[in-house]
Amino acid sequence: MSLHDPVLQKLFQKDREILSQTAVPIVTVTGSFKEDVKRWYGLENENLSNDVVFSRAHFSMAYGALSALWGKEIQPKNGWLVDPTNYVSTKQWRSITFTENVGELLARQPILKKIKDLIDQFGRGKLPILKSITPPLHYLFEHTHNRVLSFHIAAGNILLESGKEVVQVITDPHVRDEYLRHAQNPKLTLCVFDELTKQDALEKAHILGKKLDPKRVIVTGPPIDQRIVLARKGKKYTNDRPLRLLIATGGLGTNKSEIRQLLHQLLPTYHSRPRPYQLMLYAGTEKDFADMAKQVAKEHRIKCEVVTKLSDQHRDSSTRLKAGFQNDHHFTVLHHPQIFDANELLIHYGFPWADGVISKPSGDMAYDAVAAGCFLLTLNPWGVWEENIAEIFRQKGISRPAEVANIKKQLEALKMEHLGKSWMSYAMKNAKEIDTLFLTGTKNILEVIRA
Numbered sequence: 001m002s003l004h005d006p007v008l009q010k011l012f013q014k015d016r017e018i019l020s021q022t023a024v025p026i027v028t029v030t031g032s033f034k035e036d037v038k039r040w041y042g043l044e045n046e047n048l049s050n051d052v053v054f055s056r057a058h059f060s061m062a063y064g065a066l067s068a069l070w071g072k073e074i075q076p077k078n079g080w081l082v083d084p085t086n087y088v089s090t091k092q093w094r095s096i097t098f099t100e101n102v103g104e105l106l107a108r109q110p111i112l113k114k115i116k117d118l119i120d121q122f123g124r125g126k127l128p129i130l131k132s133i134t135p136p137l138h139y140l141f142e143h144t145h146n147r148v149l150s151f152h153i154a155a156g157n158i159l160l161e162s163g164k165e166v167v168q169v170i171t172d173p174h175v176r177d178e179y180l181r182h183a184q185n186p187k188l189t190l191c192v193f194d195e196l197t198k199q200d201a202l203e204k205a206h207i208l209g210k211k212l213d214p215k216r217v218i219v220t221g222p223p224i225d226q227r228i229v230l231a232r233k234g235k236k237y238t239n240d241r242p243l244r245l246l247i248a249t250g251g252l253g254t255n256k257s258e259i260r261q262l263l264h265q266l267l268p269t270y271h272s273r274p275r276p277y278q279l280m281l282y283a284g285t286e287k288d289f290a291d292m293a294k295q296v297a298k299e300h301r302i303k304c305e306v307v308t309k310l311s312d313q314h315r316d317s318s319t320r321l322k323a324g325f326q327n328d329h330h331f332t333v334l335h336h337p338q339i340f341d342a343n344e345l346l347i348h349y350g351f352p353w354a355d356g357v358i359s360k361p362s363g364d365m366a367y368d369a370v371a372a373g374c375f376l377l378t379l380n381p382w383g384v385w386e387e388n389i390a391e392i393f394r395q396k397g398i399s400r401p402a403e404v405a406n407i408k409k410q411l412e413a414l415k416m417e418h419l420g421k422s423w424m425s426y427a428m429k430n431a432k433e434i435d436t437l438f439l440t441g442t443k444n445i446l447e448v449i450r451a
Helices: 006-019 034-040 056-070 090-108 110-126 129-140 153-161 195-207 226-232 256-271 287-299 339-353 366-371 384-395 404-415 423-432 441-450
Strands: 025-027 080-082 148-150 166-169 188-192 217-219 243-248 277-284 304-307 331-335 356-359 375-378 399-401
Touching: 006 034, 006 080, 006 129, 025 056, 025 153, 056 080, 056 226, 056 339, 056 441, 129 153, 148 153, 148 441, 153 166, 166 441, 188 195, 188 441, 195 217, 226 339, 226 366, 243 256, 243 339, 256 277, 256 287, 256 404, 277 287, 277 339, 287 304, 287 331, 331 339, 356 366, 356 423, 366 375, 366 384, 375 423, 384 399, 399 423, 404 423
Parallel strands: 025 080, 025 148, 148 166, 166 188, 188 217, 243 277, 243 356, 277 331, 304 331, 356 375, 375 399
Antiparallel strands: none
């Protein structure tokens, strides 16, 4: 297939060629990151245009695997990542922006959450994005013979249907029927969150009348960028400084009304002495989210600093994740219009800095927060998979639901010491001592794909 943009057409052909040669071809469906693909090839690129983003999770997990394969330098022979969304034809691009707009509408309007399950079911099976990404997927992987590592079920199923061998990561502790569409296909291997998720997969396949070989369901743990795991080293909260709270949205600007409510309660504490809290907001690629944060800060006469790029110090790989984020004087917002850069800001500034994370209990934030040694307060989940995640970390003494309407009182209570230890210190200790399965998922998944 051909594309109108000659540079994009060149990238399309180069990706197809590398995928036929690389040791570990990786696919996801997260949105567009065309400028960063140009950068990977050493082509002229800009850092200003807006990516279309459906999910940070599906990008961060896939890029985490790629980062582990590359090390400090881009090494196409070791691994390569593609997203067919980058190469959807101009004619079908409206289906991509429509999908993003539907997702953003659901993410920002609490009243629509009540009908989300119906919309979600429709969206996963019927939205035209599936039709749009199929032709570029077939083209990209036409000459790929190595097993494909897939971080999105739609891409994995399409490639299985075209005869490819796929290692499909079930990214959450929840098995949707779509993951089992090709359960009987011996070319499918599933990587799952934990033993319970494996049992769920086998049980659900049996109920669906499909024979799934248990040997093709491998417990690996959740996929986490290993650079985030480094952030846990030496992390400890002490009462001699403000509590550092990272408040985070998802790829579509999720939980906006809850986060606005949190900011209205917590930002005024900047006027207190001693200051009890230091806040950082991850706004992702969503400009309206960053604008909302700046407006709330202005209303409360708090200086807001929007950070859009890594400092030279943090671009130097020898100092990454060691210095953390040093500016504790302002309310900080992390924002960039492109998903790669936004994700790097979160990894290098957010997780090494934070004591605790307030976010929905999603695969793109909860796993990372715990891996970084943080306690977790959870906002409203989007579905049963996020409810499962919240429950797992609640049982491990790391997470609690955020009392959004009374967040100051909740934080005060969680900071109170009992027998010499607060819940926050206890939760951070539990996060740092969590089973290694929750830290080594990416390594384990790469061992599966290489086997």
